[in-house]
Amino acid sequence: MGEHHQVMAREAVERFRDSLSDAAREHISAAQFEDLQQLIQRLLSEERSHIADLMTAFARTLRSGVETPEIGL
Secondary structure, three states: OOHHHHHHHHHHHHHHHHHOOHHHHHOOOHHHHHHHHHHHHHHHHHHHHHHHHHHHHHHHHHHHHHHOOOOOO
């Protein structure tokens, strides 16, 4: 997982934490915020992997079109 995902996940958790009231923040431990950050990082990584699979399939499709000889008359 890239540093970019870590930064994005950390920022998402910080924004979430900032959106909570003081009373709500008191009920969520630092470990729970860390778990949330790790979950977000994992999901971002899975999404990146999914996009890479889509790009691979797209490249295969493009290659199959190029490798097929065109007979122009």
